[in-house]
Amino acid sequence: MITDQQRRDRGLRTVAEILELAESGTVVLDPYSVLIGTAVVLGKENVLYPGVVIECAEDAECVLGDRNTLLPGTFIAVGPGGSVVIGDDGRIGEGGARIVAGGDEVSVGNRTRLSSGAVVVGPAELGDGCQILGQITAQDIVLAGGADHTHPDPDHRGAVLKGFGKARGVQLGVGEVVNGAGDFDDAPVERQRHYHPNAPHLSE
Numbered sequence: 001m002i003t004d005q006q007r008r009d010r011g012l013r014t015v016a017e018i019l020e021l022a023e024s025g026t027v028v029l030d031p032y033s034v035l036i037g038t039a040v041v042l043g044k045e046n047v048l049y050p051g052v053v054i055e056c057a058e059d060a061e062c063v064l065g066d067r068n069t070l071l072p073g074t075f076i077a078v079g080p081g082g083s084v085v086i087g088d089d090g091r092i093g094e095g096g097a098r099i100v101a102g103g104d105e106v107s108v109g110n111r112t113r114l115s116s117g118a119v120v121v122g123p124a125e126l127g128d129g130c131q132i133l134g135q136i137t138a139q140d141i142v143l144a145g146g147a148d149h150t151h152p153d154p155d156h157r158g159a160v161l162k163g164f165g166k167a168r169g170v171q172l173g174v175g176e177v178v179n180g181a182g183d184f185d186d187a188p189v190e191r192q193r194h195y196h197p198n199a200p201h202l203s204e
Helices: 002-009 015-023
Strands: 040-042 053-056 061-064 074-078 083-086 091-094 097-101 105-108 113-115 118-126 131-143 160-168 176-183 189-191
Touching: 002 015, 053 061, 061 074, 074 083, 083 097, 091 097, 097 105, 097 113, 113 118
Parallel strands: 040 061, 053 074, 061 083, 074 097, 083 105, 091 113, 097 118, 105 118, 113 131, 118 131, 131 160, 160 176
Antiparallel strands: 176 189
């Protein structure tokens, strides 16, 4: 089949191989529009919506854990020598999201969210529960991990970037957020509690 050969030429799984993923527990809602590299390692019970693209060079690393949801507009590209490792229970691509690693590493923890046009460029480290929300191009960032966005106490949540613009070299601690509008260097680091003043104060 011409389509399968075109996929093989680009290091992508064939339609039949995508269907094999579905038979082994991956939820593939449209196997004909999903493009997954042959070097990509998928965990259990991931959900792939139509239009998801994950490209991975043969000498690169691209690993997804379990129960992640990748929505339409998710694009992950790992170039030669690069690495993208994503944990469990993440939600990526609501409104579009990209993760790009050339020869760099991108680490994404558990229960993270990337949405609304977020772009993560390696090197980057996102801990558990972290979020990037908005048309933000983030590179060389370190976001400290914590609880996810559903935790009642925002002081315990993973770090958050939101707004729009460029975030380069940003380092945030647990419970911190930057709400940027253009250059994130000019935006203050705030406590997430600032946006949730009535949230409870809970102990560890």
